Amino acid sequence: MWFEITSEKLTAEALIQRVRRDNSGAVLVFLGVVRNHNLGRGVDFLEYDAYPQMAEKVMREIAEDAQQRWDINDIAIQHRTGRLEIGETSLLVAVASTHRREGFEAGQWIVDRFKEIVPIWKKEIWEGGEEWIEGELAPKQAG
Amino acid sequence: MRLFARLSELAGMRDRELDAPEGATPREVFALLAQETPGLQAYSDRLMYAVNAEYVPPEHRLAEGDEVSFIPPVSGGERVVRNHI
Numbered sequence: 456m457w458f459e460i461t462s463e464k465l466t467a468e469a470l471i472q473r474v475r476r477d478n479s480g481a482v483l484v485f486l487g488v489v490r491n492h493n494l495g496r497g498v499d500f501l502e503y504d505a506y507p508q509m510a511e512k513v514m515r516e517i518a519e520d521a522q523q524r525w526d527i528n529d530i531a532i533q534h535r536t537g538r539l540e541i542g543e544t545s546l547l548v549a550v551a552s553t554h555r556r557e558g559f560e561a562g563q564w565i566v567d568r569f570k571e572i573v574p575i576w577k578k579e580i581w582e583g584g585e586e587w588i589e590g591e592l593a594p595k596q597a598g
Numbered sequence: 599m600r601l602f603a604r605l606s607e608l609a610g611m612r613d614r615e616l617d618a619p620e621g622a623t624p625r626e627v628f629a630l631l632a633q634e635t636p637g638l639q640a641y642s643d644r645l646m647y648a649v650n651a652e653y654v655p656p657e658h659r660l661a662e663g664d665e666v667s668f669i670p671p672v673s674g675g676e677r678v679v680r681n682h683i
Contacts, residue, residue, distance in 0.1 A: 504603045504606070505602075506648070506651070506667060509667065512652070570672065570673060571672065572653075572672070574602065574648070574672065576603035576672060576673065577673055578603070578604075587670075590671040590672055590673055
């Protein structure tokens, strides 16, 4: 398993190579990508802030939970911080499994859980304004 | 002590050393901080707390040398509200 918060550009192929093994018939890859609009307004770019040491720990907890629930061979997760332009990748998740079904199910669950509890925040910046996007309440404690 | 995202912008800092009373809790430390920076007050019911990079309850007792972090809501927190509150 492998987890990283980085300010460098993310490339899916590098993450795939971290999880792919000869016993896996499926590698599911998810890319979270910066979108040019949200909440009915345009977005020029995003800025991500993170608590890297804690985020990496929480990502590992999520991955270990996923491995308890599904028959998964390996998981790698990366999130980028700093300024990201429209179309750039902010989140990469790769899940290797013997069969595809477990990969799809685990992948969806991992991304949902990630958005709920990993200490990473995004600020939307548009012409004439900016806003930190915050959920209604604090993240639920892992486990 | 560490602050992130909007909290850090409001307070104008990301981290700082502070002397808290023996056995203080993260909630109490945040209340002290919010007295200096009134904008933080709005977050007192919406925060999670972490000590040494692990989530802890608001009443966790701090020990000397602990690193306490104030975790504002993350963007995908809405579902948590629906499911757990």
